[in-house]
Amino acid sequence: MQILALIRERFATVLSELIEDPKLRASSLERIVPSREPQLADYQANIAMPLQKPLGKPPLEIAQSIVDRLNLTDICSSVSIAGAGYINLKLSPDWLAKELDQAYIDPRVGVTSVKEPKTVVVDYSSPNVAKPMHVGHIRSTVIGDSIAKVMRFLGHKVITDNHLGDWGTQFGMIIYGYKHFRNEDDYRARPVAELSRLYRRVQSVIAYQAAVASIPRLEQGVENAHRKVQLATEKLNAAPNDKKTQKEVAAANNGLKQASEELASTQEKIAQAQSNPELLQDSERHPTLNEKVLGETAALHRGDKANLALWDEFLPHCQDEIHSVYRRLNIVFDHEFGESYYHDMLPAVIEELFAKSLAVPSDGAVCVFLPGFDAPMIVQKQDGAYLYATTDIATALFREREFGPDVSLYVVDHRQSEHFNKLFAVLEKIGLVHTQFKHVSFGTVLGTDGKPFKTRSGSVVGLESLLDEAVDRAWQVVCDPNRLKVAGLEMDDAEKRVVAETVGLGAIKYADLSHNRTSDYVFDMDKMVRLEGNTSAYVQYSYARAQSILRRAVAQDWTPDRWETAPMRLAENIEMSLGLQLSRFEEMLLQSMQDFTPNLITEYLFDLARLFSSFLDQCQVLKADTEREAFSRLKLTALVGRTLKQGLELLGIGVVDRM
RNA sequence: GGGCUCAUAGCUCAGUUGGAUAGAGCAACGGAUUUCUAAUCCGUAGGUCGAAGGUUCGAAUCCUUCUGGGCCUGCCA
Structure with missing residues (x-):
């Protein structure tokens, strides 16, 4: 249901009589929007004011001439002019009710399929398989999954691909670790845990060695910063009032502070590492470990039999681990072409880049x-050796051959934006002009300390244990015996488990999706599982309340077949507001896919759930004055429930009938 | 040095691409309940939209400068 589009059509016929310039007409139509002032209007047209100059008439006069020609009597109950020339529209409750009657009999709750479906590739999640997954991976996974679901629901042909990092340096680490540090018994018993331990062990030695090696450079940096401060200070003494010099001193001091802090934190890291005898011993016995690891990786890429055999042996274990996470998050990919899949295609990529005069040798590398x-x-x-840039080019060429996408989305964090800008520029030069490439970037996941989670440093909470914690807390809140007793819900343990899992995982996904993806976001478990306010639990709870009412209706013999065919009526203001919100579901979905911002969906669902709560507060459903009214409200309740469920489903979040 | 990005209520964040009096949630305060699930609803309070200019009918939003964070910046991904 696209009421806005319908209204715009009506305006278009009028505007074609008043405006000659087609561009001006188009931009005017876009100024017809859902009202920002719900008290005043349902929809508003902000088109008269900008036409002041081109038409050479006062806005109010323009607005009046538009309104005079408009034919909206079937759709709107009132069309008025206000303020500086706003045209305010109020929908007719009877007309809207009929539209909702139509939406009700539609399994897609009134959402039409796009007229021109596009083939869309969504590349998301893409973890490095040998490294344990952590919170940092959740954004790409959750956002990408939601975008794919919504695009598919809107009628596009969507292909999801999990571009696994299954071929990179981390395998060199594990291979090296396996060769030198493995505990055979542990490996046999629990291969994934052992491989993960090996990864961490090798990684921490490399980090330690890198830190030690960086000390001279950092010390030099501090010294340089000192000199800068001295020079700037002398300059300032010579000219105390020069503002530019004052700034220089401040900048120099700031630089010194930063350099000192970096040195100090590195020294602290080293000191910490040195208190770990095993790490020190490893480091002594395996000097320049990073080079050795790169050597193992290079050997693997060259086709070294031993390393390749190990890779073949490790990979399924690593995949098992991440697949168990996806299973739990209820995420399924169409494809999982990892980096390794493209390895054989890379030489051809280099050749093509040379052939098209794009690549040149530089300092021994190819650039x-x-x-x-x-x-x-x-x-x-x-x-x-090849790099991820090479693989990314090969991947795009492969997808062009295999899928021929119109749109290709990369759901990857914003730190790689420059990389993607370069990649897209190269792809265009190669000739992939048919596809619209888009980096759907998102902000960094921050800890509660406000610092980014860094893959390579410190202890990072594993994703699995994080999910466990969320489910655990959801259980404590939702399945609290007192609460269930008061709510009159008797649940066995199996049902409780389902509820806790649905609410807990929903909390994590919703918290992520409800933030504007471009900004950094603080991962705070305490807040997201608090289950109040703008959380998944509130929306899920609203759904459960709707189901509860529908169950009670059946219990008093008001089965759906009796009221489903009854006409809906939007008599009360709150019913009208609720109906209006329901009618905007499709518009909202289209809007949210314009720039791939799922937070518009959470916002919509939260608003819908709140309106529903107000509605239940103000309107009796089962004890309505007349049966006719009760039937209408039952239908409204059912439609709200279905819309909430559908909306949450598009976010990858489930519902339960009772909670 | 260059580039990208961010700065909105005490806290966490929205802000429909330039529209009317800048909005939610949390926290605070005041009300509502023999509940169709109170995980609720209604209300009060809380703001120099980082600063200063500019563009125009109109700016949190666009342009310039400045301040302060974050990120990237030739052999990781």
């Missing part, structure tokens, strides 16, 4: 220089 970028895109290293 693509691009206008507007300081640094080139490096596609082959000095040692001959």
Whole structure:
């Protein structure tokens, strides 16, 4: 149901008589929007004011001439002019009720399929398989999954692909660790845990060695910063009132502070590592470990039999682990073409780049220089190894052959935006002009300390235990015996488990999706499982209340077949508001996919749930004055429930009938 | 140095692409209940939209400058 589109059509016929310039007409139509002032209007047209100059008439006069020609009598109960020239529309409750009657008999709750479906590839999640998954992975996974679901629901042909990091340096780490540090018994008993331990062990030695190696550079940096401060201070003494010099001193001091802090924190890391005898011993016995690991990786890529055999052996275990997470999150991909899948195609990529005069040798590496970028895109290293940029090009070429997408989305965090800008520039030069590439970037997941989770440093909470914790807390709140008793819900343990799982996982997903994806977001378990306010639990709870009423209706013999065919009526203001919100479901979905912002969906669902609560507060459903009224309200309740369920489903969040 | 990005209520965040008096949630305060599930509803209070200019009918939103964070910046992904 697209009421806005219908209203715009009506305006379009009028505007074609008043405005000659087609561009001006189009921009005017876009100024017809859902009202920002629900008290005054349902929809508003802000078109008269900007036409003041082009038409050379006062806005109120323009607005009046538009209103005079408009034919909206079937749709609207009132069309009025207000303020500086706003045209305010109020929908007719009778007309809206009929539209909702139509939506009700539609399994898609009134959402039509797009007229021109596009083939859309969504690349999301894409973890490195050998590293344990952590909170940092959740954004790409949850946001990407939701975008894919919504696009598919809207009628597009969607292909999801989990671009697994199954071929990178981390395998060199595990292979090296396996060769030197493995505990055979542990490996046999629990391969994934052992591999993960090996990864961490190797990784921490490399981090330690890198920290030690960086000390001279950091010390030099502090010294340089000192000198800068001295120079700037002397300059300031010579000219105490020069503002530019004052700034220089401040900047120099700031630089010194930063350099000192970096040195101090690195020294602290080293000190911490040195209190760990096992790590020190590893480091002594395996100097320059990073190079050795790169050597193992290079050997793997060269086709070294032993390493390849190990890779073949490790990969299924690693995949099992991440698949168990996806199973739990209820996420299924169409494809999982990991990086390794493209390995054989990489030489051809380099050849093609040379053939098209895009690539040039530089400092022993192969680079693509691009206008507007300081640094080139490096596609082959000095040692001959390929990089993720190379793989990304190969992937895009493969997807072009295989799927021929109109749109290709990369749901990856914002730190890689420059990489994608370069990638898209290269792809265009190669000739992939048919596809619209888009980096759907998102902010960093921060800890409660406000600092980003860093894959390579410190102890990171594993994703699995995080999910466990959320479910655990959901259980404590939702399945509290006192609460269930008061609510009159008797649940066995099996039902409780389902409820806790649904609410707990929903909390994590919803918290993520409800933030504007472009901003950084603080992962705070305490807040998201509090189950109050703008949370998944509130929306899920509203759904459960709706189901409860429908159950009670059946119990008093008001089965759906009796009221489903009855006409809906939007008599009370709150019913009208609720109906209006229901009618905007499709518009909202289209809006949210315009720039791929799922937070519009959570916002919509939260608003819908709140309106529903107000409705239940103000209107009796089962004890309505007349049966006719009760039937209408039952229908409204059912439609709210279905819309909530459908909306949550598009976010990858489930519902339960009782909670 | 260059580039990207962010700054909105005490806290966490929205803000429909430039529209009317800047909105929610949490926290605070005051009301409502023999509940169709109170995980609720209604209300009060809380703001120099980081700062200063500019663009125009109109700016949190656009342009410039400044301040302060975050990120990226040739051989990780």
